[in-house]
Amino acid sequence: MKRKIILILLFFTVILHAQFTGPDGNNYSNTCNHNGFGTIVSAQVWFNTPTTDCHSNDWIIEFIDVDGNILIMTDEDWAESSPDSDGYYDFGNDLWNCCSYGSINNGDTCPCTWEYDPETSFLLIICPDC
Amino acid sequence: MKKISLLSCLLFLIFFSCSSVDDIPAQEEKIKIEGTGHDLLMGMGDRSFKKDFIAYNPYGKEMPEGRSYLIFNHLKKASGAYKEKDKHYPEIKQEINALNTSEERKFHSVAIQSIALRYLRYYFLKEDSPVAIQETIYLLDLLVEHQAIDLDVLVDAFLKVEEVISEEDRSRYYDHIVVVYNQSKASVNENALKLKELYENSEGQLKMEALLSGKLLEQKSRSIAYAEEKMNLQSRQ
Numbered sequence: 371m372k373r374k375i376i377l378i379l380l381f382f383t384v385i386l387h388a389q390f391t392g393p394d395g396n397n398y399s400n401t402c403n404h405n406g407f408g409t410i411v412s413a414q415v416w417f418n419t420p421t422t423d424c425h426s427n428d429w430i431i432e433f434i435d436v437d438g439n440i441l442i443m444t445d446e447d448w449a450e451s452s453p454d455s456d457g458y459y460d461f462g463n464d465l466w467n468c469c470s471y472g473s474i475n476n477g478d479t480c481p482c483t484w485e486y487d488p489e490t491s492f493l494l495i496i497c498p499d500c
Numbered sequence: 501m502k503k504i505s506l507l508s509c510l511l512f513l514i515f516f517s518c519s520s521v522d523d524i525p526a527q528e529e530k531i532k533i534e535g536t537g538h539d540l541l542m543g544m545g546d547r548s549f550k551k552d553f554i555a556y557n558p559y560g561k562e563m564p565e566g567r568s569y570l571i572f573n574h575l576k577k578a579s580g581a582y583k584e585k586d587k588h589y590p591e592i593k594q595e596i597n598a599l600n601t602s603e604e605r606k607f608h609s610v611a612i613q614s615i616a617l618r619y620l621r622y623y624f625l626k627e628d629s630p631v632a633i634q635e636t637i638y639l640l641d642l643l644v645e646h647q648a649i650d651l652d653v654l655v656d657a658f659l660k661v662e663e664v665i666s667e668e669d670r671s672r673y674y675d676h677i678v679v680v681y682n683q684s685k686a687s688v689n690e691n692a693l694k695l696k697e698l699y700e701n702s703e704g705q706l707k708m709e710a711l712l713s714g715k716l717l718e719q720k721s722r723s724i725a726y727a728e729e730k731m732n733l734q735s736r737q
Contacts, residue, residue: 408713446579
C-alpha cells in the first residue's frame with residue numbers, strides 16, 4: 371500500500387516538473403524570437419505566464435547588437451525601474467508578437483525628435499507625447 | 501488499499517485546483533496595471549543609463565549554442581540585489597569563481613559580467629563598508645578580466661577603489677576604461693545618424709523598432725558623457 375502511495379506521489383511530482391520545464395531546459399515554458407531591428411541584430415525572450423496569454427512577470431530578455439554586445443533585462447530590472455509594473459509585461463504586443471493579439475500601438479503614435487552631436491557622441495531622443 | 505489510493509489522487513486534485521482558482525484573480529489584478537509595448541519601449545529608453553547592463557560577447561558577433569545556466573538560475577537574484585542585498589551573493593560568487601577557472605569560462609562570460617555588473621550597481625557601489633570595498637575590487641578585476649564594456653559601472657567601481665589598489669592595477673583598469681570609452685564613442689558615431697534616418701523614413705512597426713534601437717544607443721551615449729564628466733577621458737583619446 372505504501373508503495374502505491376509513493377508511486378502516486380512520484381507520478382504527480384514528475385507531471386508537475388514536466389509542466390514547468392521549458393524549451394531551454396531552464397524552467398521557462400515559453401520562448402519567442404525577434405529577427406532584429408536597427409542596431410539590434412536579434413532579440414529573444416524567455417518567459418512564464420500564469421495565464422494562457424503572453425502576460426508575464428517572470429521573464430528574461432536578451433538583445434544582441436551589431437557589435438555583438440549583449441544586453442540582458444529581467445522582470446526584476448523592470449520592476450526596479452518601473453515599480454508600478456510589478457515586473458509584468460505583455461509579450462503579445464507589436465514589438466514581440468509572441469501571441470497574436472493584433473495591433474496595440476505603433477511608432478507613429480509617438481513622434482520623437484533626435485539630436486546628435488558627433489563631437490561629443492551625444493545622442494538625445496526627445497518624445498514629448500509619449 | 502484502493503480507497504487510500506483514490507483518496508490520495510482526490511486530495512492532490514483538490515489541492516491543485518484550489519490553488520489555481522485562488523491565484524487567478526490576484527494575477528489578473530496585477531495584469532491590469534502592466535504596460536503595453538510602448539511602455540516598455542519608453543521605459544527601457546528612459547530608465548537610467550546606469551541600470552542598462554551591457555556585456556561584452558567573447559564570441560564576437562556569433563553566439564554559442566545554448567546559454568549559461570547562470571543567466572536562468574542566478575541573474576534575477578543579482579537583479580533583485582537592490583531589495584535583497586547580498587542574500588544570494590556568497591553562493592553565486594563561489595560558483596562564479598569555480599566557472600572562472602574552468603574550461604567553460606568563455607561560455608559563461610556574458611552571464612558572469614551581467615551578474616557582476618548588477619551586484620556592483622544595485623549593492624556594493626551604494627555601500628561604504630570594508631566588505632563593499634573589498635567586493636568592488638574583486639568584481640572590478642573580474643569585469644576587466646572579461647573585457648567588460650559597461651562604461652558607467654566600470655567608472656564608478658574604479659573611482660570607488662582607485663585609492664586602495666596597487667598602481668599596477670590602477671593603471672590596468674584605467675587603460676581598459678579608456679579603451680571602452682573610445683570604442684563606445686566609435687559605436688555611437690557609426691550608428692546614430694543611420695538610426696535617425698531609419699526612424700525618419702519608416703512607419704508603424706519599423707518606426708517603433710528604430711526608436712527602441714535609438715533609445716538603447718542613447719543610453720550608451722549618456723554613459724560616455726558620464727564617464728567623460730567623472731574622469732575627463734577626452735584628453736586620453
